[in-house]
Amino acid sequence: MDLSIVIPLFNEEESLPELEAWIRRVMDEHKFSYEVIMIDDGSRDGSWKVVESLIEKNPNVKGIKFRRNYGKSAALYVGFETAEGEVVITMDADLQDSPDEIPELYRMIKEDGYDLVSGWKKKRHDPLSKRIPSKFYNAITRKISGIQLNDFNCGLKSYRKAVVKSIEVYGEMHRYTPILAKWSGFYNIGEKVVEHHARKFGYSKFGMERFVKGFLDLFSVTFIGKFGKRPLHFFGTLGTLFFIGGFFILAYLSYEKLIDQEYGIADRPLFYFGILTLIMGTQLFVTGFLAELLVRNSSTRNRYVIEKRTHPK
Ligand code: UDP
Numbered sequence: 001m002d003l004s005i006v007i008p009l010f011n012e013e014e015s016l017p018e019l020e021a022w023i024r025r026v027m028d029e030h031k032f033s034y035e036v037i038m039i040d041d042g043s044r045d046g047s048w049k050v051v052e053s054l055i056e057k058n059p060n061v062k063g064i065k066f067r068r069n070y071g072k073s074a075a076l077y078v079g080f081e082t083a084e085g086e087v088v089i090t091m092d093a094d095l096q097d098s099p100d101e102i103p104e105l106y107r108m109i110k111e112d113g114y115d116l117v118s119g120w121k122k123k124r125h126d127p128l129s130k131r132i133p134s135k136f137y138n139a140i141t142r143k144i145s146g147i148q149l150n151d152f153n154c155g156l157k158s159y160r161k162a163v164v165k166s167i168e169v170y171g172e173m174h175r176y177t178p179i180l181a182k183w184s185g186f187y188n189i190g191e192k193v194v195e196h197h198a199r200k201f202g203y204s205k206f207g208m209e210r211f212v213k214g215f216l217d218l219f220s221v222t223f224i225g226k227f228g229k230r231p232l233h234f235f236g237t238l239g240t241l242f243f244i245g246g247f248f249i250l251a252y253l254s255y256e257k258l259i260d261q262e263y264g265i266a267d268r269p270l271f272y273f274g275i276l277t278l279i280m281g282t283q284l285f286v287t288g289f290l291a292e293l294l295v296r297n298s299s300t301r302n303r304y305v306i307e308k309r310t311h312p313k
């Protein structure tokens with residue numbers, strides 16, 4: 001199968017028929033073998049009924065329905081798990097992304113050798129209140145991740161199959177799949193300017209809280225990528241540095257006290273600072289140790305992305 005098109009949707013009943021017809025037209029034109037995986041993320045409108053009717057019309061459409069709303073990342077996770085195509089495309093259900101972009105996104109993976117190609121809504125049809133924070137966001141994400149993309153949060157992206165089978169999207173991390181891919185060793189990340197349309201039906205499902213959640217997730221994505229399998233290296237190093245600092249401060253003060261018995265050690269602000277750093281150091285170290293114990297028991301502790309094997313397992 002050439003393509004899996006993964007579409008998370010939450011209350012998008014009006015858009016779906018047009019979206020399916022448009023995708024079908026593009027797929028037939030280019031003679032792709034494909035599947036469209038529609039994940040109904042607990043919609044409360046008639047979306048699921050529409051998905052069922054589309055399946056009757058087009059056997060390439062597959063539907064998955066969540067009992068409740070888990071969020072876009074959860075929908076993508078299940079879609080990625082299900083996908084069978086050699087190239088996996090994600091797109092939003094609201095007709096803001098254009099299916100006409102799919103053939104080129106496919107080609108860039110197959111021929112140009114990209115692992116992941118992210119859409120860039122260069123000319124964006126969204127309110128200013130969304131565009132300005134988004135610019136700021138993308139700048140921070142570029143800095144932290146070292147990945148030079150203009151538009152991390154574009155819903156339209158294409159992936160080599162191995163990428164979606166190696167990364168685990170959860171929380172609100174659908175924004176950061178390029179970072180997850182990079183941490184899994186897929187460094188060839190490209191970008192393509194894509195057309196973007198204003199929302200035709202319904203309303204945006206993400207409010208301003210997206211920026212708070214987005215920031216926290218950027219932090220955890222980076223931290224987990226770097227120290228997720230060895231938290232003690234982070235907390236332990238920091239803790240040890242604090243501890244040593246505190247120890248020397250107190251050793252110095254004790255030495256002064258030894259020389260001069262009259263010396264009021266508790267009058268020195270440095271004394272409290274020394275105690276504080278010593279305690280903080282111990283706490284950080286213990287935190288790291290507890291985190292390390294958690295990792296030992298987690299199912300991802302030995303999940304590595306294997307690119308090749310000379311002998312089957
Ligand atoms: N979506 C989803 N679950 C949610 C929120 C959104 O599956 O909890 C889907 C939504 O139906 C759409 C895509 O994610 O297909 C992007 O959402 P939206 O268009 O509301 O985001 P925006 O374009 O405003 O960033």
Ligand code: MG
Nearest residue numbers: 092094096199
């Ligand atoms: Mg949208």
